[in-house]
Amino acid sequence: MTRTSPSPTSHGLPPDAPGPHSRRLGLVSVIVTFGGLLFGYDTGVVNGALEPLTADLGLTAFTEGVVVSNLVFGAAFGAMIGGALSDRYGRRHNIIMLSLVFMLGTLGCVLSPNWQVLALFRFILGLAVGGASATVPVYLAELAPVERRGSIVTRNEVMIVSGQFAAFVINALIFNIWGETDGIWRLMLLVAVLPAIGLFIGMLRLPESPRWLVAQGRDDEALAVLSQVRTAERAQAEMAEVHRLAEEERAAKTAGAVDLGVRWVRLLILIGAGLGICQQFTGINSVMYYGTQLLGDAGFSGDSAIIANTLNGAFSVIGITVGLSVINKIKRRTMLLGGFALTTTFHLLVGLSAMLMPEGSAKAWFILVFVVLFVFSMQATIGPLVWLILSEMFPLKIRSMAIGISIFVLWMANALVALGFPPVVKAMGISNTFLGFAAFGVLALAFIGKCVPETKDRSLEELEDDFRARYS
Incomplete structure (x- = not known):
């Protein structure tokens, strides 16, 4: 019985045949979307923590709004800064740095003695949230094969709402078990440090974006990365595609x-x-x-x-x-x-x-x-x-x-x-x-x-x- 070779795909590349590289790509997408999970948890956790937090720190309606919105103001600036740092130093490098900012912001919030300090660290946490919103989807898009790019990138959106859901459930459990404990809101916020640690450790073992490496002239490293998440034939063929996308990326930055x-x-x-x-x-x-x-x-x-x-x-x-x-x-x-x-x-x-x-x-x-x-x-x-x-x-x-x-x-x-x-x-x-x-x-x-x-x-x-x- 003769075996026929797989036909080329509509985009002219060899098909993305399953194999060990597929599992590797799946692991990469799970680890990096911890950034989306943290995005969701950190924006949602204040929902259940606000009542005990208000009682503990004596918040008014206005200072409640300041504490909550400071994370979002931080995210607006974090998205701009994160995108620039990602372009300059690399997607992987930026996500590792963001995991450290997630940890710093979380621990600062947990240890805050008053609402002013809490608002400051919520802003710092927002820088990480905004940076993740600008960097994680780009990293996923640049590492995923073109025919799976949509499904892989949208995993980040699913992780964001899953993080918010997790925050609501964890808040409900903590509040109903230890709700009478002073400062219980600090425990609710502290939970976020666990996925931040997971993101940091996981990203240390993940590769850099091949498109970013090509843009830096590091073709051999880019091919090595593609070989981890593609078949050998597909990796070789895709280098030309990565070069083309890198050129498009440079063209996209010509506007001012x-x-x-x-x-x-x-x-x-x-x-x-x-x-x-x-x-x-x-x-x-x-x-x-x-x-x-x-x-x-x-x-x-x-x-x-x-x-x-x-x-x-x-x-x-x-x-x-x-x-x-x-x-x-x-x-x-x-x-x-x-x-x-x-x-x-x-x-x-x-x-x-x-x-x-x-x-x-x-x-x-x-x-x-x-x-x-x-x-x-x-x-x-x-x-x-x-x-x-x-x-x-x-x-x-x-x-x-x-x-x-x-x-x-x-x-x-x-x-x-x-x-x-x-x-x-x-x-x-x-x-x-x-x-x-x-x-x-x-x-x-x-x-x-x-x-x-x-x-x-x-x-x-x-x-x-x-x-x-x-x-x-």
Whole structure:
């Protein structure tokens, strides 16, 4: 019986046949996405820790917002700094450094004697979160074979929401077992040091990105890395592809401030920034950061609120899993508009439930159900879609600059929501706050319908020609 050779793939490379290298790549993706897990845990852990933390450090509604939002302000700057350091010193080097910053920030938060010191170390922790958000997906994309790149890179998104879910569950367990212990919030925060240690130790054994090595002229090392995660034939053939991608990367960095003088470039960047604002002003992170407090205000007892809040984490994971399974089957704009229609509807239902229903357990459960459905709808549609559209909509020449600006605006919008949510809820109540989110959802629907391009199955050249014709 004769054995036929595998046929070349559509991208002209030998097929990525399974073997020991596949297991190696799987191990690499598990270790490096500890960065995403830390991202999720550190943004979600404050949710359950906030009540004992507030009592221990005497926080007001404003200082609660400062402590929570400082991590997100730090992340905005960490994303910019992390991307630059990653380009200069390498993806692996940057992730190792970030694991140390995760450890420093975590231990600083745990040992904080007052809210001012806690806010400082939350900012430091945010630098690591933002750096991880800019570096981990790039490392995965540059190490994965082209036909598996999408599934491997999106593992980081799954790990982020899994980290938030883990934070909610661990908080609930700790609070219900040792809830009366003074300073119990410190233990909740301390748990994050374990994956940080795992990330540090694991990254010491992982290779550098082959694309970064090629960009540094270190071809022999790049080939050695590819040989660890590909068949020998595929590794040799892929070196040409890595050279081409490295050239594209260099071309993508040729844009500068002068390009902002071009009208269609400015408008496209404004659309990207607007998408980031729309995503964050759904209020998703008000639920991820303050969900336990929100449910307590809705009528749940302290113990019940922290347990009920785990449903937000669970449906966040379920939502993104569903979203990733259909994201390539539906047009981007259609799915995005449908997502905002759903989230706006559930905002309206939360607001009306809080406004019209009498106080009691029925009101609390109605609000919980509508908040959970909002979280599911958000994570199944808007959450992953905005990141995907941002990665697709910008022409190569301005991509680095445009995505950098868009993500910075996204993080700053996130920080404003985190800072403003506690005092706004205190001043206006749950009902008016969520009705405000609903009103912003209507504006987001109008913005997307008017401005956001369809990017599915369209080349960068087609999109660029479209924008030049429309806005020049």
